[in-house]
Amino acid sequence: MKPTQFAKGFKARPDTTSSEKRTALDRINAIDEIVNQEAGNDKQVTGRSSAYTEDEFHDDPAAQESENFKAWRRKNRYVQGQVIELPLKAIKPSPFNPRHFYLKASIAELAVNLAKQGQQQAIHVIPDHENPGTFFVSDGGRRVRALKEANKETVKAIVIDLPIGIESYKLGYDLNVQRDSQTVFDNAIVWKRFLDEKHFQSQRELADHLGLDESTIAVALAIAKLPENVMHEMVARPDRFGSNMGYQVSRFHTARGADATLRLINKIASDDLSTRQVADIVKGRASAQETPKPAGRQRYAQRLEIKMDGLAVGDLKTYGDDRLELRLRGLSKDKRDEILQQIEKMLQADTVKR
Missing domain, CATH: 1.10.10 (Arc Repressor Mutant, subunit A)
Known part of the structure; x- marks a missing residue:
């Protein structure tokens, strides 16, 4: 996979913002809508099933799905949104899972809950078309780990059509942001x-x-x-x-x-x-063995007045060996943004060197 193909359209951000939470909710609602289309259908199958009649099993002309998924779905007689049971040994982590860390204590607690109450919510998996019979986890990695901890052999799952790569990363990331579980x-x-x-x-x-x-x-x-x-x-x-x-x-x-x-x-x-x-x-100004006290008011060591077009717009002050304070006012928005960009470039360059 070429870098440009992988990266195209990659707009996820690591900071939790309202817009990202809306995006995550949109994705969740989209999946829920598929599931709700099967409301009232409590049939569960393992692998290939004949639970649906020919009238019930058909292609949705409005659905957009990949050729690989369509072939898999037809072969396994799978209806979109259907909850099926899959062997846990057939489930594997996605190489594009946005999560890396799973706390053992949290997994153990969930395992106890699953052992008592069973799995209440299906995970989402993606077929590995290159290795038939196996699936990548799209959402539910924590539940998979807990089910294994509880010595379960199967997992309830909904199979979704998503390529392993940027799209699966974005979906998993959005879901984690919505749950505040991404770090x-x-x-x-x-x-x-x-x-x-x-x-x-x-x-x-x-x-x-x-x-x-x-x-x-x-x-x-x-x-x-x-x-x-x-x-x-x-x-x-x-x-x-x-x-x-x-x-x-x-x-x-x-x-x-x-x-x-x-x-x-x-x-x-x-x-x-x-x-x-x-x-x-x-920086060595305080000991790791003693909690440093907040610094009191400190007088500047040097002050430089800053002028633009002959007018004073602020000053630059130095304190001690490592503190610098810049104060500017009365600037046009364009001039302010230009100065800000220059400062950001200098700071970024310094961060990269470190």
């Missing part, structure tokens, strides 16, 4: 793999296709350098460890190693350290 650590691992496997030739190309700033990709890739056992500790606390905190932890790890980083993560969680406090620890 920056999942994004970091998956995006790094996209680049390692040459689906994209550079992080700039990846950023363009994701519709993100290159600095966002750079931060995720910096986090991806952390060992997985270190990331696991942060995945378990999404309320404390977002992209900014994860980036600071990755910088600390580069300087101090895994053991010291795990101790820092525990301290962040126990002492409720802010990102700024952790940044002070990374």
